[in-house]
Amino acid sequence: MRCVAPNLHSVRPCCQLPRSGRGAVRVVNVLCTAMASDTAAAAVDTTLNPRVASLKPSKTMALTDLATRLKEEGQDIIGLAAGEPDFDTPAPIIEAGVEALRLGYTRYTPNTGTSALRKAICAKLSSENGVKYDPDQVVVSNGAKQCIWQALLAVCSPDDEVIIPAPFWVSYPEMARLAGASPVIVSSSPEEGFKLTPEALQAALTPRSRLLILCTPSNPTGAVYTREELEALAQVVAGHPRLLVLSDEIYEYIVYSPAKHYSFATLPGMYDRTLTVNGFSKAYAMTGWRLGYLAAPRHFAKAAAVIQSQSTSGASSIAQHAAVTALGMGPQGGPLVQEMIRAFEERRDYVTQRLQQMPGVRLAAPQGAFYVMPEVSAFVGPGVEAKGWGPVPDVDALCRYLVEVGNVALVPGDAFGAPTCIRISYAASLDTLAKALDRVAAALAPDNFAGI
Numbered sequence: 001m002r003c004v005a006p007n008l009h010s011v012r013p014c015c016q017l018p019r020s021g022r023g024a025v026r027v028v029n030v031l032c033t034a035m036a037s038d039t040a041a042a043a044v045d046t047t048l049n050p051r052v053a054s055l056k057p058s059k060t061m062a063l064t065d066l067a068t069r070l071k072e073e074g075q076d077i078i079g080l081a082a083g084e085p086d087f088d089t090p091a092p093i094i095e096a097g098v099e100a101l102r103l104g105y106t107r108y109t110p111n112t113g114t115s116a117l118r119k120a121i122c123a124k125l126s127s128e129n130g131v132k133y134d135p136d137q138v139v140v141s142n143g144a145k146q147c148i149w150q151a152l153l154a155v156c157s158p159d160d161e162v163i164i165p166a167p168f169w170v171s172y173p174e175m176a177r178l179a180g181a182s183p184v185i186v187s188s189s190p191e192e193g194f195k196l197t198p199e200a201l202q203a204a205l206t207p208r209s210r211l212l213i214l215c216t217p218s219n220p221t222g223a224v225y226t227r228e229e230l231e232a233l234a235q236v237v238a239g240h241p242r243l244l245v246l247s248d249e250i251y252e253y254i255v256y257s258p259a260k261h262y263s264f265a266t267l268p269g270m271y272d273r274t275l276t277v278n279g280f281s282k283a284y285a286m287t288g289w290r291l292g293y294l295a296a297p298r299h300f301a302k303a304a305a306v307i308q309s310q311s312t313s314g315a316s317s318i319a320q321h322a323a324v325t326a327l328g329m330g331p332q333g334g335p336l337v338q339e340m341i342r343a344f345e346e347r348r349d350y351v352t353q354r355l356q357q358m359p360g361v362r363l364a365a366p367q368g369a370f371y372v373m374p375e376v377s378a379f380v381g382p383g384v385e386a387k388g389w390g391p392v393p394d395v396d397a398l399c400r401y402l403v404e405v406g407n408v409a410l411v412p413g414d415a416f417g418a419p420t421c422i423r424i425s426y427a428a429s430l431d432t433l434a435k436a437l438d439r440v441a442a443a444l445a446p447d448n449f450a451g452i
């Protein structure tokens, strides 16, 4: 089935807009508009697009901002809320960025990315992931976030359902809603390793199911699906011809042995159904460069490209030039990236070991990314109180308690569809993590609570 969202059938790339005649954009008399706005100045209609009005702001960003504000006020806060590596971008990539400026790569690039970068992405996807794309199947955007948004907008029609396994990355449900679709959240527990099972997927499917979003390695849980687990999900997907899969592989390189990353598009029958998203933010510590990419069957890549051509156009020319160097640093990012991953692994080991020692904290050991999602239902609920602080009905309150009393900023799991969990990002030095976990352990000492 070749179907994109119906509102996209009428979107044309900007180069094809008619200037006059049938289908031309209506030109409004500017003078009349200006006069009308004078008289209406007193009563501004503040109505927002209802889809926007119902959007929730990102709690990850809110908590990061809170930690920054408290720090600026002089408080000794440790922020473990942000989803970004604490490392600097590797030197060769920085040099390539500087070189891009000196060589004059300062102009617009083609809408979907430079051909040098798209060819390099195709070569990487072929040699590392075992999946073949041509450059015209790749759309380079300002971060993987934009790729996901454009993919959702491209394939979802109003009232389509988007299946999102929880715990999920905060933006998936909000983006689905913004695209006019309905998110369908499918929960999982630490005992299931926080992974979607084929049975749970099957039970969530309806004729309106359009897209399944998979994120492996996962933000926020660090779960990594095995090939067998993905194959079992692919079998269910295969039984539903309308269903597509958005495979968010942005943490691909950050996996800890024996876990391994597999691209969903390589599974039998899944290439034509899969929109693969990846990017440079996490593996190459390039969050600020804003660069990600979508690789998909031509039909869907083209739809995402049209959206981009009418919204942001091509991504930064400088970041794209530097990204070619990043992809040339070697398989799995090369030695400089592998060094960062070894550091993440050491931190993962440390953080999980510390959390496992805390009474009342349950854990599914993460196998990838740089997050851990402890289950803390023992410390929240009706009647639970942190002595001298106040009631702790939910994880939102627990995180406020932890930041105010423990001086550590973490993100409440309800933001990720996991209302009894909290997310800890361990993208921080071992010293910082040790200090933060000492504080968390002290704050969560059972003696500090009543009613648990």
Ligand SMILES: Cc1ncc(COP(=O)(O)O)c(C=O)c1O
Pocket (backbone or CB within 6 Å): 083, 142, 143, 144, 145, 146, 169, 215, 218, 219, 248, 250, 279, 280, 281, 287, 290, 291, 292
């Ligand atoms: C799972 C996941 N997907 C996508 C993104 C977006 O990454 P970016 O837009 O920085 O490339 C993030 C960033 O936090 C993420 O955690």
